[in-house]
Amino acid sequence: METLVALAQGALTAAAPLNLLYGFVGVLLGTLVGVLPGLGPAGAIALLLPLALHAPPLAYLIMLFGITYGAQYGGSTTSILVNIPGEASSVITCLDGYAMARQGRAGPALGMAAFGSFIGGTLALFGVAFLAPALAEFGLHFGPPEYAALMLFGLTALVYLAQGPMDKALLMALFGALLASIGLDPVSGTPRFTFDILILRDGIGLTPVVIGLFGVSEVLLNLDAKAGEVFHSKVLGLLPTAQDWRDSTAPIARGTLLGFFIGSIPGLNVVIATFASYALEKKLSKHPEKFGKGAIEGVAGPETANNAASCSGWIPLLSLGLPTGSVTALIFGALMIHGLAPGPLFITNSPEVFWGLLGSMIIGNAILLVLNLPLIGLWIKILRIPYYYLFPLIVLFSIIGAYTGSASIGDVVITIAFGFLGYLMKKFAYEAAPMVLGLVVGPLLETAIRRSMIMSRGSAMIFFNRPIAAVFMALALFMLLSPLLTRRRLGHEIIEKLEDH
Amino acid sequence: MKKAVSIPLYWLFLASYFGYAGYNLGLGAGGRPGAGFFPFGAALAIGAIALARLIRLASESAIFATTTSEWRRIICVIVGMAAYALLLDPLGFALCTFLLMAAYLKLVAVQSLRLSLGFAAGVAFFAHLFFDSLLNAQLPRGLLAWLL
Amino acid sequence: MKHTRLALLALALLLMAVPLLAQPFPNKPVELVVTSNPGGGVDLLFRLLAEEMSKILKTQVNVANQATASGAIGAEKVASAKKDGYTLMGSLLGQIATMSAANPKGPVNLTRDFQPIAILHGYAAVILLSRADSEFKTLKDVVALAQKKPGEIIVGVGPTGTSLTLEIELLKRAAKIDVTSLPLAGSAQTITNLLGGHVQLAMASDVAALAHIKAGKLHGVAVDVNSISLPEVATFAKQGFPQVNLLAHLAFLAPKGTPDAVVKTLADSIRKAMQEPKLQESLKTRGYNVDLRTGTAELNKLVKEEIDKYSRFSADELGWKAQ
Numbered sequence: 019m020e021t022l023v024a025l026a027q028g029a030l031t032a033a034a035p036l037n038l039l040y041g042f043v044g045v046l047l048g049t050l051v052g053v054l055p056g057l058g059p060a061g062a063i064a065l066l067l068p069l070a071l072h073a074p075p076l077a078y079l080i081m082l083f084g085i086t087y088g089a090q091y092g093g094s095t096t097s098i099l100v101n102i103p104g105e106a107s108s109v110i111t112c113l114d115g116y117a118m119a120r121q122g123r124a125g126p127a128l129g130m131a132a133f134g135s136f137i138g139g140t141l142a143l144f145g146v147a148f149l150a151p152a153l154a155e156f157g158l159h160f161g162p163p164e165y166a167a168l169m170l171f172g173l174t175a176l177v178y179l180a181q182g183p184m185d186k187a188l189l190m191a192l193f194g195a196l197l198a199s200i201g202l203d204p205v206s207g208t209p210r211f212t213f214d215i216l217i218l219r220d221g222i223g224l225t226p227v228v229i230g231l232f233g234v235s236e237v238l239l240n241l242d243a244k245a246g247e248v249f250h251s252k253v254l255g256l257l258p259t260a261q262d263w264r265d266s267t268a269p270i271a272r273g274t275l276l277g278f279f280i281g282s283i284p285g286l287n288v289v290i291a292t293f294a295s296y297a298l299e300k301k302l303s304k305h306p307e308k309f310g311k312g313a314i315e316g317v318a319g320p321e322t323a324n325n326a327a328s329c330s331g332w333i334p335l336l337s338l339g340l341p342t343g344s345v346t347a348l349i350f351g352a353l354m355i356h357g358l359a360p361g362p363l364f365i366t367n368s369p370e371v372f373w374g375l376l377g378s379m380i381i382g383n384a385i386l387l388v389l390n391l392p393l394i395g396l397w398i399k400i401l402r403i404p405y406y407y408l409f410p411l412i413v414l415f416s417i418i419g420a421y422t423g424s425a426s427i428g429d430v431v432i433t434i435a436f437g438f439l440g441y442l443m444k445k446f447a448y449e450a451a452p453m454v455l456g457l458v459v460g461p462l463l464e465t466a467i468r469r470s471m472i473m474s475r476g477s478a479m480i481f482f483n484r485p486i487a488a489v490f491m492a493l494a495l496f497m498l499l500s501p502l503l504t505r506r507r508l509g510h511e512i513i514e515k516l517e518d519h
Numbered sequence: 520m521k522k523a524v525s526i527p528l529y530w531l532f533l534a535s536y537f538g539y540a541g542y543n544l545g546l547g548a549g550g551r552p553g554a555g556f557f558p559f560g561a562a563l564a565i566g567a568i569a570l571a572r573l574i575r576l577a578s579e580s581a582i583f584a585t586t587t588s589e590w591r592r593i594i595c596v597i598v599g600m601a602a603y604a605l606l607l608d609p610l611g612f613a614l615c616t617f618l619l620m621a622a623y624l625k626l627v628a629v630q631s632l633r634l635s636l637g638f639a640a641g642v643a644f645f646a647h648l649f650f651d652s653l654l655n656a657q658l659p660r661g662l663l664a665w666l667l
Numbered sequence: 668m669k670h671t672r673l674a675l676l677a678l679a680l681l682l683m684a685v686p687l688l689a690q691p692f693p694n695k696p697v698e699l700v701v702t703s704n705p706g707g708g709v710d711l712l713f714r715l716l717a718e719e720m721s722k723i724l725k726t727q728v729n730v731a732n733q734a735t736a737s738g739a740i741g742a743e744k745v746a747s748a749k750k751d752g753y754t755l756m757g758s759l760l761g762q763i764a765t766m767s768a769a770n771p772k773g774p775v776n777l778t779r780d781f782q783p784i785a786i787l788h789g790y791a792a793v794i795l796l797s798r799a800d801s802e803f804k805t806l807k808d809v810v811a812l813a814q815k816k817p818g819e820i821i822v823g824v825g826p827t828g829t830s831l832t833l834e835i836e837l838l839k840r841a842a843k844i845d846v847t848s849l850p851l852a853g854s855a856q857t858i859t860n861l862l863g864g865h866v867q868l869a870m871a872s873d874v875a876a877l878a879h880i881k882a883g884k885l886h887g888v889a890v891d892v893n894s895i896s897l898p899e900v901a902t903f904a905k906q907g908f909p910q911v912n913l914l915a916h917l918a919f920l921a922p923k924g925t926p927d928a929v930v931k932t933l934a935d936s937i938r939k940a941m942q943e944p945k946l947q948e949s950l951k952t953r954g955y956n957v958d959l960r961t962g963t964a965e966l967n968k969l970v971k972e973e974i975d976k977y978s979r980f981s982a983d984e985l986g987w988k989a990q
Contacts, residue, residue, distance in 0.1 A: 064705035064732065067714060161865030162849075185568050189530060192561045192568075196537055199561075203554040205850050207827020207986040210544060210554055211537075216743075216774075219736040234600075241592045241627065284859055338862070339878045341855050344704070351706030354874070357952055361878020406628035407638065410620050413596065414642065417603055418650060424735055430604040438597055446526055464557045472849050473821055473865065476550020 025147050025380075028373030032381050037077045037374070044081035045382045048088020049389065052095070055102045055229050056419020059089040063348045075356040076371060080378040082352055083332075086345055087139055087379065090288075090325045091386045094131040095397055098124055098317070100412050102233030102419075106224045107324045109454050110292040112232050114309060114316030121312050124401060125256040128394045130266055130314055131321040133258070136387040138274045138322035142329035143379050145278050146336075151365070153282045153330070154337030160283055162473060163480045166466035167490035168283070169459050172290060174497035175297035179451050181310045187452040190443075194456025195464075197222055204461070205468045217428040224289075224457060226420040230433035231450045233416050235440025237409050242441075256394055258314070266318035269299050273322030281327030284334040284342040288327045289458050293451075295323035329379065336372060338362055527576065530569035538562035592627050599623060612651065617643035692752055692929050696727040699919075700745050701757040702738030708791060708874055712917060712955055713757040719940035724932075730757075737828070737986070738762045739775055746780035750922045752929035760786065760916040760973050765828055768977035769987035777974060782925055783966035785937045787917040788958040792873040792894035793830055796861055799886045803868060806838075806889050806906040813844035820846045823857035823866040828986030830913040831857070831870040833977075834891060836984065838903070841910040861885065873897055874954045896954040913976060916969070934961045 032041060051062045062085050070078055093105030098115035111131065118127040160168075173191070180187030200211045201221025212218040258266070273295045280291040299319040300309045309316050334340045339361035341350040353360050358368055365372045400408075420433040440450060474480035481487050537558050547553025603619050610618075620639035624630050630638075699717055703709035710732060717728040733741030738758055748754035760777075767777040797803035802812065813820050825831025827850065835848055849866055851857050854875035861869035862884060873894040879885040880897060887900035892914045894900060903911035919937060921930060940946060941959045950957055960966060982988055 060705075067705060067710075068718070068730075071715070071718060158859065158863035161860055161863055185572060189565060189568055192565050193533075196533075196558055196561050196565075199558050202827075202986065204826065204852065206554050207850070208544060208554040208983070209988060210558065211540060216736045216739050219739070238593050238596060241596065242589045285856070334859075338859075340859050342859075347704070347855070348706035351708075351711055354953055355711065359878045362882040362884060363878065406624070406630065409596075409627075410623040410638075411642065413600060413623070414616060414619065414646065417600060418646075421607070425731075425733065426735060426740075427604050427607060430600070430607075434597060434600045434604065437600070441593070460557075460561075468552050468556075469849055469851070471551055472847060474550075475818065475847070478550075 021147050024369065024373045025144075025376060028370075028375070028377030029380055030377070031076070031370060031374040032080060032378035036074065037080050037378060038381070040073070040077035040081040041084050041378050041382050042385060044084020045088040045091075045386050045389070046084075047081075048085035048090075049092035049386065051085060052089035052092025052104050052108075054092075054419060055096055055104050055233065055415055056225055057422050058105060058225070058345075059086045060344045060348060061422060062089075063345065063352070067348075067352070070352055070355045075358070076374050079349075079352060079356075079371070079375060080382075082349055083375055083379060084382050086349075087325065087328050087382065088386055090139075090328050091132065091135050091390055093324075094135075094317075094321050095128065096233075096415075098127045098131065099397055099401060100233065100408075101236040102412065102416060103228045106228055107288040107292055107328075109228050109232065109289065110296045110320040110451070111317055113296070113451060114311070114313050116236075117310065117312040118314065118317065119401065123255070123312065123314075125394055125398055126258040126262050126314065127317050128397060129256070129258045129391065130262060130318045132387055132390040132394075134266065134270045134273065134318045134322035135325040136383050137270055138277055138324075138326035139329050139383040140380060141274045142278045142281070142326035143376060143383070145326075146330055146333060147376055150333050150337045154333050157282055157284050157334055158338070159486055161484075162466045162469035163484050163487040164490065165285075166463060166470050167481055167487040167494065168286075169463035169466055171490045171494040171497065172294065172459050173455070173463065174494050175293055176452055176455055179293065179297055179300070179455060180449065181307075182447060182449060186448055190448055190450070190452040191456035191460075194453035194458075195460025196456075197227075197453075198457045198461040199464070204465050205472075217426060220424075222432055223423060223429060224454075225423050226429040226432040227436050227457065228454060229416050229419050230436030230438075231440040231443075231453070233412060234433060234437025235444060235450075237412055238437060238441040239444055240405065241409065256398065262314050265314050268302075269295070269315040269319035270322045272298060272302075273319040274326045277323030277326030278330045280323070281330035282333045284340060286327075286462075287343075287458055288324050288331065289454075291323040291327035292320035293455055293458075295319040325383075335360055336364060336375075339364055527569040527573040530565055531573070534562045534566035534569060536562075538566065595627050596623070613643050613647040616646050692932055693724055693726045695753065696729055697724070697753050697755060699728055699730050699755050699757050700733050700741045701730050702734055702741040702762060703732065703759065704734045705732045708872060708955075709757075709759055709917060711953070712787070712790065712950070715946060715949065716937065716940055717757075719943055719946050720936045723936045723939050737765075739766060742766070742775040742780075745920070746775065746922055748922055750924045750926070752921060752925050752933060754922070755784070755933070756781070756918075756920040758918055758920065760918040760970070761830055761913060761977065763918070763920070764970075764973040764977045765985045766987055768974050768980070769982040769985040773987075777970055778967075780923055781920040782923050782930060783963075783970055784919040784921055784930055784933045784961070786919075786960045786966055786969055788956070788960050788969070789892035789914040790917045790955050790958075791915055792890040792892045792897070792956075793834060793913075793915065794871060794873045794876050794890045794894065794897065794900060795835075795888040796858070796869045796871055796876055796880075796885050797867065797888050798861060798864070799883055801867065801886070803888055804886065805901075806903070806908065809846075809868065809888060810842045810844055813842075813846050817845040818847055820868065821849050821866045822846050823851050823860045823869040824848045825853055825857065825870060826850065826986070827984070830891070830915060831872075833980060833984065834903075834911050834913050835870060836980070837911045837913070838908060841908045858885070877954060892956070894954070895951060895956050916973065918970075930963075937961070 047062055051057050051059055063082050089105055093108035094111045096102045096104040097108040097111040098119050101112050101116040103109045103112055115127045176191055200218055202219050203210050209219060276295050277291040280286055280294060296316055299315045300306045303315060334342045335346045341347040350360055358371055416433055417430055420429040423429050470480050481491055541555035541559030541562055544555030545553035546556045546559060599619055599622055603615050607615050617639045620642045621635045624635035624638050701710050701713045714730050717730050721728045742763055745754055745756040763777045766775045803809050822835055824835050854871035857869035857871050858875060860866045873896055876885060877896050880887055887897055889903045889906055890900045891903055891911060893902060938961055947957055
């Protein structure tokens with residue numbers, strides 16, 4: 019009960035004119051940053067750091083927080099419209115969102131993404147308010163063996179991401195994992211596959227890869243049409259239909275829960291929550307073959323999950339004072355600038371700040387919904403631009419997006435290379451999503467396993483004699499074997515095998 | 520037929536390179552996987568799958584209908600991007616954007632020179648305004664630095 | 668005639684340029700390339716200083732982050748920049764010393780390519796942590812228990828080549844003990860793993876550990892330099908291991924060959940900035956030590972000592988395999 023009171027007070031604080039103003043600017047900037055591919059919340063926050071020394075503390079923090087979850091709203095926009103993930107976490111939205119746009123249903127896709135984001139974010143915030151300390155404690159139990167088991171479980175989601183033949187999807191995932199190993203080995207510090215090129219020491223970033231793989235390759239593919247054929251997108255309706263709502267309710271609910279819990283585990287990229295949601299929805303769907311061709315569940319679930327995850331991602335920082343990613347590290351710095359040391363006693367020592375921030379996030383989510391819905395009409399108009407004028411802009415935005423990540427030409431080269439690769443992949447029917455999964459989960463799995471082996475000094479039993487790890491190992495095994503157990507999926511497999519050879 | 524088989528061959532080539540390099544990096548000892556263990560393992564798995572595909576495809580007559588009708592456009596877009604990347608530092612953001620937009624519009628979209636230049640100028644101007652002035656995104660100034 | 672008019676115009680322009688050329692340093696913005704990620708401890712301090720310096724020098728000092736490849740890219744850029752004092756580097760001295768020690772003939776060499784302007788000596792401490800409910804209270808406990816169970820104690824350390832990893836190596840060598848180093852990604856991860864019981868000890872920055880020590884969850888066993896926020900924790904040296912001495916210094920560097928007058932102007936502005944009471948206060952509350960060193964002789968000595976310290980390790984241990 020006191021939690022609700024505290025939350026209400028926090029919301030009141032956040033609604034003070036100055037805080038509201040900064041909050042509004044924050045979510046606006048966040049949306050912008052999310053829409054622009056490549057420019058992530060980390061970059062925007064870094065740009066605003068000099069302001070930290072002059073702005074009022076709470077208002078400034080509200081603005082920074084606004085940027086982070088605002089970006090999750092905007093990220094889906096370009097994914098749906100032009101197949102460029104605005105944020106790495108919007109990659110999955112490209113799959114069905116863009117397909118829907120090509121069917122003229124960009125409006126419902128954008129609308130459902132906005133609604134899902136709102137519901138996921140707001141519910142997650144209530145979850146944070148009530149469960150933060152408990153979840154933070156739980157998160158501490160995740161050591162390397164638990165992460166390894168969790169990632170293994172996550173890889174089994176691969177089974178449900180692939181539309182085509184499994185062996186091609188596996189090839190892509192393994193390839194993604196190989197690419198991710200380029201750079202300094204996080205465990206031993208040995209440079210791997212860097213050919214003494216300095217820029218490669220930090221590895222191949224996820225952002226330039228997905229911009230090229232999804233965005234640029236799509237441009238190349240569209241231009242490959244016969245001369246005179248202009249890419250046209252008819253627009254049917256601006257908002258989701260009643261049927262859309264019926265289809266999306268359950269995915270949104272599941273996405274919220276999934277995103278909330280995955281996000282609260284320290285160190286997991288929000289992307290993972292979106293992959294998990296997509297895989298779950300596909301598994302539970304009565305018509306899995308529709309996924310990838312414009313199933314709105316494939317947009318509603320992941321978009322909800324990524325907002326829920328980005329909200330619960332604050333738990334390790336706010337409850338324990340542990341920054342678990344680049345954005346949280348920046349916010350940690352911002353809190354330090356104002357002398358608000360985040361730590362286990364943060365909530366107790368600075369309740370106005372904690373509850374004020376939570377309250378501001380709830381208000382912010384509402385602002386974002388109201389902001390984004392009318393914008394849908396504007397975004398749709400962009401699709402009306404003749405492709406001959408649109409594609410140079412897409413290419414330009416891709417280049418800028420790739421460049422601004424770390425101010426390096428190297429990232430642009432990567433985008434170009436993966437753009438071409440993505441084009442070839444589409445021609446030869448290889449999917450990009452499994453590669454992204456491999457790229458993200460591969461290194462996490464590898465470092466987790468190797469660290470676990472160091473801890474256990476060579477014994478693999480460490481994955482089984484620790485309770486949480488054992489549970490996930492069992493789940494992973496179940497996921498691997500369950501397609502063989504369910505006759506329905508078995509039937510589908512047989513049909514697929516007959517179809518594609 | 521030829522095309523279908525060549526893809527698994529690329530995979531095998533990739534697998535052998537990464538497998539070799541991974542092995543050299545060290546597979547580790549005593550239950551401690553080394554830096555090369557996972558790349559080696561992944562390469563092995565890729566190799567196995569590719570081999571399986573190769574065998575399966577070689578024993579069938581696979582019809583692979585992949586046609587590219589507009590090679591010129593594809594090459595143009597890619598070369599354009601590459602040139603942009605190379606010239607970004609020396610020429611600067613605004614100038615490069617202008618050139619790229621003009622080139623794309625003229626060569627790929629095959630529009631008139633006047634339209635191409637006009638479009639390019641507009642985009643370059645607004646992009647500069649937006650990214651440099653508004654967002655302060657640290658894009659290279661290059662040749663026009665004295666102007667901006 | 669036409670030519671006369673042209674000549675007069677050229678002369679006029681030339682005359683206008685002369686006062687411009689004669690302007691004292693600095694007369695346009697200065698770029699400070701910080702080889703660390705934005706928002707982190709290192710970056711924060713440089714930003715605070717840059718702001719003060721801007722006021723003193725009456726020109727903007729802009730921070731540009733360039734942390735790629737552990738700062739190597741930024742270092743290369745500054746080393747080859749014009750030696751006019753408008754491009755400077757702000758780095759963890761250890762980062763650059765590491766590259767120089769591992770690969771003296773490589774693209775970045777501290778003594779060959781750079782001129783130190785000022786050094787913030789031991790700006791923050793690295794602390795060896797244990798859980799408050801564990802038996803590790805002093806270094807003696809650690810050494811004793813490690814000798815009883817060789818290899819069993821797990822210490823969470825940082826990425827290869829950072830002082831978070833190397834200092835444990837120095838302790839292992841000096842005390843002749845065998846503890847298992849578990850490489851993690853940084854202070855936040857080592858602390859998380861320590862709190863969760865996955866490791867028994869952890870190396871972290873004192874700033875990151877402070878909140879947890881104050882909350883009674885963690886205990887400070889030793890620091891490498893006296894920590895301003897945790898004065899009660901004894902240093903490695905005090906507890907008998909002076910060899911564990913990879914103190915973190917922050918350095919302002921200019922490309923080698925920058926004119927002495929320019930270096931002096933910059934050093935003076937940094938000194939004046941550090942004397943600002945408000946800045947000192949805000950640095951202290953954030954746990955930064957404020958031990959500023961300037962003066963060519965002393966700085967060169969510090970630089971040489973730093974490279975020597977890191978030369979105790981192989982290139983592999985430093986994370987820079989010889990090319």
